[in-house]
Amino acid sequence: MSSRTESLWHATHQLRSFTPLSGNHETDIAIVGGGITGLTAAVILSRAGQRVTILERDRIGSGETGNTTSHLTEAVDGRYQRIAKDFGSDGARLVARASREAIDWIERSICGGVQCGFQRLPGYLYTEREWDLEWLADELDAARTAGCDVVWDDHPPTPFPTRGAIRWNNQGQVHATAYLEALVDQALATGVRICDATRVVGVHDDEPCRVETTAGTVRANHVFVAANVPVNNRVLLHTKLAAYRSYAIAAAIDPPEVSGLLWDTDNPYHYTRWQRLGGQTYLIVGGEDHKTGEEVETEACYDRLLTYARQRYGISEVAFRWSGQIIEPADGLPFIGLNAMSQRVYVATGYSGNGMTFGTSAGMIVSDQILGKPNPYAELFDATRIKLLASAYDYVKENIQVAVHLITNRLTSIDVEDQPIQALRPGDGGIFESDEGKVAVCRDATGVIHACSAVCTHLGCDVGWNEAEQTWDCPCHGSRFSPDGAVLNGPAVGDLRRIPVTTLAR
Ligand SMILES: Cc1cc2nc3c(=O)[nH]c(=O)nc-3n(C[C@H](O)[C@H](O)[C@H](O)COP(=O)(O)OP(=O)(O)OC[C@H]3O[C@@H](n4cnc5c(N)ncnc54)[C@H](O)[C@@H]3O)c2cc1C
Numbered sequence: 001m002s003s004r005t006e007s008l009w010h011a012t013h014q015l016r017s018f019t020p021l022s023g024n025h026e027t028d029i030a031i032v033g034g035g036i037t038g039l040t041a042a043v044i045l046s047r048a049g050q051r052v053t054i055l056e057r058d059r060i061g062s063g064e065t066g067n068t069t070s071h072l073t074e075a076v077d078g079r080y081q082r083i084a085k086d087f088g089s090d091g092a093r094l095v096a097r098a099s100r101e102a103i104d105w106i107e108r109s110i111c112g113g114v115q116c117g118f119q120r121l122p123g124y125l126y127t128e129r130e131w132d133l134e135w136l137a138d139e140l141d142a143a144r145t146a147g148c149d150v151v152w153d154d155h156p157p158t159p160f161p162t163r164g165a166i167r168w169n170n171q172g173q174v175h176a177t178a179y180l181e182a183l184v185d186q187a188l189a190t191g192v193r194i195c196d197a198t199r200v201v202g203v204h205d206d207e208p209c210r211v212e213t214t215a216g217t218v219r220a221n222h223v224f225v226a227a228n229v230p231v232n233n234r235v236l237l238h239t240k241l242a243a244y245r246s247y248a249i250a251a252a253i254d255p256p257e258v259s260g261l262l263w264d265t266d267n268p269y270h271y272t273r274w275q276r277l278g279g280q281t282y283l284i285v286g287g288e289d290h291k292t293g294e295e296v297e298t299e300a301c302y303d304r305l306l307t308y309a310r311q312r313y314g315i316s317e318v319a320f321r322w323s324g325q326i327i328e329p330a331d332g333l334p335f336i337g338l339n340a341m342s343q344r345v346y347v348a349t350g351y352s353g354n355g356m357t358f359g360t361s362a363g364m365i366v367s368d369q370i371l372g373k374p375n376p377y378a379e380l381f382d383a384t385r386i387k388l389l390a391s392a393y394d395y396v397k398e399n400i401q402v403a404v405h406l407i408t409n410r411l412t413s414i415d416v417e418d419q420p421i422q423a424l425r426p427g428d429g430g431i432f433e434s435d436e437g438k439v440a441v442c443r444d445a446t447g448v449i450h451a452c453s454a455v456c457t458h459l460g461c462d463v464g465w466n467e468a469e470q471t472w473d474c475p476c477h478g479s480r481f482s483p484d485g486a487v488l489n490g491p492a493v494g495d496l497r498r499i500p501v502t503t504l505a506r
């Protein structure tokens with residue numbers, strides 16, 4: 001398998017770049033993050049006459065929207081049986097309706113007349129296992145009660161036998177970066193200012209709000225942190241979230257006779273779809289999720305995904321492979337709205353694998369809240385909720401794991417003292433003990449050795465080396481860093497402290 005990781009979307013549609021912020025700036029609304037959530041809100045708010053500035057750490061689309069597989073569906077990962085149990089049948093109905101409206105908004109407000117690969121098609125939650133049939137029948141009932149247009153289908157469009165599927169009619173798919181480009185076009189047309197390479201390092205809920213960036217301070221009446229994970233919430237919200245990595249591969253393939261979105265009932269589940277691009281059809285298969293920072297053999301995740309795709313779809317060669325971050329909420333639903341103890345700072349996170357639709361909903365909900373309009377979904381997704389009855393088990397489990405990481409980081413030593421740093425091969429990394437404490441040392445593909453403090457700049461857990469992505473990943477809340485320590489994924493906003501290699505080499 002090719003060792004390069006780049007998503008099909010980035011490889012086939014380059015997004016334009018923008019100049020960074022320079023100096024101080026005033027605006028009505030500052031949006032942190034240029035993914036689907038931030039851009040959707042920017043378009044809606046600027047259409048409503050607000051001055052909007054997007055502050056993007058890297059480039060538009062460099063986050064998870066550029067890593068998605070871009071199924072647009074009401075078949076949410078939280079599953080309707082569980083949502084109805086925990087949030088009531090009204091809650092389940094609202095989730096289905098919000099997802100449906102998000103797909104409609106993507107189609108009507110942005111994709112009409114624009115080439116973003118938008119397509120309506122059915123989605124199938126299928127099983128290959130006899131013992132999942134009863135659960136699947138219950139999910140069909142729950143989805144129907146929630147108002148989804150669903151039927152039982154004995155023959156989903158898989159080239160291998162299944163035991164049957166729930167078919168959701170009228171779902172969607174879109175080319176992720178082409179869609180972001182269409183959002184960017186709309187945003188620029190209504191006067192949105194976009195600043196790339198502008199990392200937000202602090203958000204203060206004053207009047208006006210102050211957003212500290214690496215390139216200057218922005219003052220705004222409202223701030224929307226649309227950074228996939230909150231970068232302004234030190235603890236509270238993070239205890240209700242868990243970061244997982246999910247893997248995807250794309251392979252050139254003959255077009256199928258019947259297309260659709262496919263999800264199996266494995267745990268973690270596999271998600272599959274096809275995308276036609278410039279006369280070529282690609283099969284896109286995703287899955288093999290694991291908690292960020294907890295899988296040592298990350299290359300093996302790609303290997304398992306390839307084996308799955310070979311066995312089921314007969315692919316021979318992978319054209320693109322990539323992975324990305326999925327943020328799981330403790331109680332199964334995203335957190336969208338005012339941040340805790342805030343009057344003017346909003347957050348949106350915890351979308352599971354449905355962030356293309358939930359991110360769109362979040363852009364719509366937060367825009368309504370900022371504009372002072374009622375929104376039917378605001379209460380259900382309230383970002384400050386602690387629904388312990390629903391989420392007690394997951395909440396406690398995830399936080400015990402974080403506590404274990406924090407404690408064991410401090411008490412145990414991953415002692416590789418006897419191994420000379422110079423023995424690292426290109427692509428290898430590890431944690432070394434030194435007078436500086438625990439040091440994260442790796443040798444990059446060009447042979448250069450980098451050394452940083454192993455202590456994550458968010459809340460102090462130790463990072464671990466991700467061989468497949470060549471990154472330092474934190475198991476506590478999913479922050480990720482480049483080989484030389486630059487932050488790639490929040491909630492951390494600061495880089496790992498760099499350490500001169502000369503002080504370590506013996
Ligand atoms: C492999 C994979 C497959 C997926 N498949 C699907 C799918 O089929 N359907 C679906 O609905 N969802 C899917 N998802 C989930 C979905 O893609 C994401 O939830 C969604 O794209 C998140 O959008 P966002 O705008 O909130 O975040 P992002 O796209 O991550 O955008 C956030 C932006 O904020 C920026 N940022 C972060 N910190 C800062 C800072 N401190 N200062 C300034 N900027 C900052 C980042 O650089 C980034 O560009 C998938 C995700 C993955 C990883």
Ligand code: FES
Nearest residue numbers: 456458459474477
């Ligand atoms: S300690 Fe929170 S992400 Fe590392």
